[in-house]
Amino acid sequence: MNISAGRTGLFPIGPTDPYAFATGSTERAEIAAALDEIRNTDFQVASNIAGKEVRTGRTMAIQAPHNHSQKLGELDLAGPSETQAAIDASLDAARWWGTLPWEERVAPFLKAADMLEHGPWRAKLNAATMLELSKTTYQADIDAACETVDFIRANVKNMLDMYETQPGSQAGAWNRIEYRPLEGFVFAVTPFNFTCMNNLAFGPAVLGNTVVWKPAESASLVAHLSLQLLREAGLPDGVINVVYGTGGDVGPTALGNEHLAAVHFTGSTGTFQHMWQEVGKNVGTYRNYPRVVGETGGKDFILAHPSADLEALAVACIRGAYEFQGQKCSAASRLYVPRSLWPRLKDRLVALTEQIKVGDPTDPEVYVGAVINSRQHAKHTEILARARAEKAVVVGGNTDDSIGWFVDPTILEVTDPHSPLITEEIFAPVLTTYVYEDSDWNDVLRLVDTSTPYGLTGAVFAEDRRAVEEADAALRYTAGNFYINDKPTGSVVGQQPFGGARASGTNDKAGTVWNLIRFASPRTTKENHLRVTDYRYPHLEK
Numbered sequence: 001m002n003i004s005a006g007r008t009g010l011f012p013i014g015p016t017d018p019y020a021f022a023t024g025s026t027e028r029a030e031i032a033a034a035l036d037e038i039r040n041t042d043f044q045v046a047s048n049i050a051g052k053e054v055r056t057g058r059t060m061a062i063q064a065p066h067n068h069s070q071k072l073g074e075l076d077l078a079g080p081s082e083t084q085a086a087i088d089a090s091l092d093a094a095r096w097w098g099t100l101p102w103e104e105r106v107a108p109f110l111k112a113a114d115m116l117e118h119g120p121w122r123a124k125l126n127a128a129t130m131l132e133l134s135k136t137t138y139q140a141d142i143d144a145a146c147e148t149v150d151f152i153r154a155n156v157k158n159m160l161d162m163y164e165t166q167p168g169s170q171a172g173a174w175n176r177i178e179y180r181p182l183e184g185f186v187f188a189v190t191p192f193n194f195t196c197m198n199n200l201a202f203g204p205a206v207l208g209n210t211v212v213w214k215p216a217e218s219a220s221l222v223a224h225l226s227l228q229l230l231r232e233a234g235l236p237d238g239v240i241n242v243v244y245g246t247g248g249d250v251g252p253t254a255l256g257n258e259h260l261a262a263v264h265f266t267g268s269t270g271t272f273q274h275m276w277q278e279v280g281k282n283v284g285t286y287r288n289y290p291r292v293v294g295e296t297g298g299k300d301f302i303l304a305h306p307s308a309d310l311e312a313l314a315v316a317c318i319r320g321a322y323e324f325q326g327q328k329c330s331a332a333s334r335l336y337v338p339r340s341l342w343p344r345l346k347d348r349l350v351a352l353t354e355q356i357k358v359g360d361p362t363d364p365e366v367y368v369g370a371v372i373n374s375r376q377h378a379k380h381t382e383i384l385a386r387a388r389a390e391k392a393v394v395v396g397g398n399t400d401d402s403i404g405w406f407v408d409p410t411i412l413e414v415t416d417p418h419s420p421l422i423t424e425e426i427f428a429p430v431l432t433t434y435v436y437e438d439s440d441w442n443d444v445l446r447l448v449d450t451s452t453p454y455g456l457t458g459a460v461f462a463e464d465r466r467a468v469e470e471a472d473a474a475l476r477y478t479a480g481n482f483y484i485n486d487k488p489t490g491s492v493v494g495q496q497p498f499g500g501a502r503a504s505g506t507n508d509k510a511g512t513v514w515n516l517i518r519f520a521s522p523r524t525t526k527e528n529h530l531r532v533t534d535y536r537y538p539h540l541e542k
């Protein structure tokens with residue numbers, strides 16, 4: 001039983017520092033070599049069920065978004081019968097994985113974290129992330145290496161903290177709580193934009209759950225390598241079973257299975273709502289009520305007060321909106337600026353945007369790579385055509401798909417604060433501005449709060465403390481991650497627990513004990529130490 005397991009104190013739990021990748025550094029040379037290795041490998045990625053590769057022969061190309069003629073390999077697509085096999089493998093492994101002493105379960109995870117932080121795996125997973133997701137070296141290192149490592153170690157620490165949380169006991173009895181894994185399998189569904197979303201499968205498994213993991217098709221190579229790392233570190237077969245396939249091919253079988261214990265999802269709001277509806281329709285057929293945990297979309301804001309530091313504000317807009325092509329759920333995508341600041345801020349944003357190099361992110365000079373696939377690119381192209389027609393473009397506004405799926409870093413300005421350009425998630429390097437009258441500060445607070453359905457991240461820029469306080473109070477539910485004088489992106493595991501409410505998710509905060517507990521089914525045991533021999537209440541006792 002996992003009770004009051006105590007702490008090991010043996011592993012570091014602070015955030016992992018990203019490398020600087022300075023010219024001439026060892027890490028720069030290692031990443032160059034790893035990029036070559038990945039480019040020269042023809043990856044044949046297939047579902048992994050009970051430790052065995054399973055193929056259907058239905059394939060799609062794995063492409064580099066910034067150079068779509070560059071094939072990294074092929075992805076074999078699973079369907080309903082492979083999904084069923086993955087469920088069966090998970091249920092088989094559940095019989096023994098969750099009963100192992102916790103030390104045995106966490107050992108492969110902690111080993112994988114060390115192998116990733118300190119060994120050749122760091123350059124390898126970073127390079128795959130750069131090529132498959134089109135991230136710059138720095139963005140890839142923060143995501144694939146640092147966050148994956150930090151999530152793994154945080155899960156272990158959080159699990160031990162949870163085990164230590166025990167009920168009180170009075171003399172005569174001993175009460176205890178066992179944090180059982182859920183009964184059944186966890187269905188982990190991950191988006192394309194972060195390699196470290198492997199945490200959605202890893203976290204529940206640390207706790208003793210077994211998992212069917214469905215990664216996004218556009219992030220299949222990084223998922224494949226994440227699992228390979230864990231298997232090399234000793235993860236037994238069957239604990240995490242990966243099925244690559246479309247949502248339509250995999251989702252209904254998993255969501256319709258009576259042993260579904262939890263959905264652990266990150267992705268768009270629409271997909272999550274659909275999955276929740278499916279779970280709702282099937283209620284009554286499940287053995288347990290499935291836990292539904294999901295982090296979803298955002299329309300994240302930067303709100304500038306007239307007292308804002310203009311240069312800090314401009315840099316936050318650029319980094320918040322353009323890093324990784326704006327494809328972070330936390331990306332700054334709506335900006336509210338007072339009229340008194342806008343002319344100077346606009347000039348600065350235009351100047352900075354024009355300096356930005358767009359292209360192949362393996363070139364160290366490049367700041368903005370390509371968006372993930374042709375479908376997203378077509379959507380962005382249509383949105384920007386509309387913006388051009390509405391004369392909303394301040395800078396940028398074009399797209400090009402001749403070599404890669406590129407979208408210009410773009411600043412838009414709208415006069416209607418309810419325009420879809422400033423209320424709907426775009427997921428591209430596009431920041432839409434609304435200029436308010438300085439005297440309308442209170443109105444703009446209400447507007448920021450009410451004009452989108454989301455509640456993920458947001459930032460206020462103000463030097464005036466009263467304004468900070470007013471924004472803090474008025475926007476209490478507008479962001480699950482609220483920033484003061486900082487960009488709304490770049491949360492660090494264990495430092496800024498991440499997640500939002502409203503249409504942005506269930507706000508269970510990835511990397512915390514609050515998330516982990518959703519994948520535990522506590523059992524209370526009372527053990528009586530005294531013999532009770534009389535049924536009567538004390539006032540009737542002779």
Ligand SMILES: NC(=O)c1ccc[n+]([C@@H]2O[C@H](COP(=O)([O-])OP(=O)(O)OC[C@H]3O[C@@H](n4cnc5c(N)ncnc54)[C@H](O)[C@@H]3O)[C@@H](O)[C@H]2O)c1
Binds near residue numbers: 271297
């Ligand atoms: N809040 C957060 O923490 C967070 C983090 C990262 C990304 N996101 C959000 O993710 C989105 C971008 O990712 P995406 O484009 O990969 O999202 P998406 O919703 O298109 O896909 C997410 C995953 O769901 C799968 N899926 C789709 N339909 C399904 C179905 N019927 N059954 C089962 N699985 C199904 C997809 O194949 C993919 O694996 C953005 O909206 C972004 O804001 C949120």
Ligand SMILES: N[C@@H](CCC=O)C(=O)O
Binds near residue numbers: 330
């Ligand atoms: N943790 C990341 C967001 C993940 C969503 O895509 C950030 O805070 O920028």
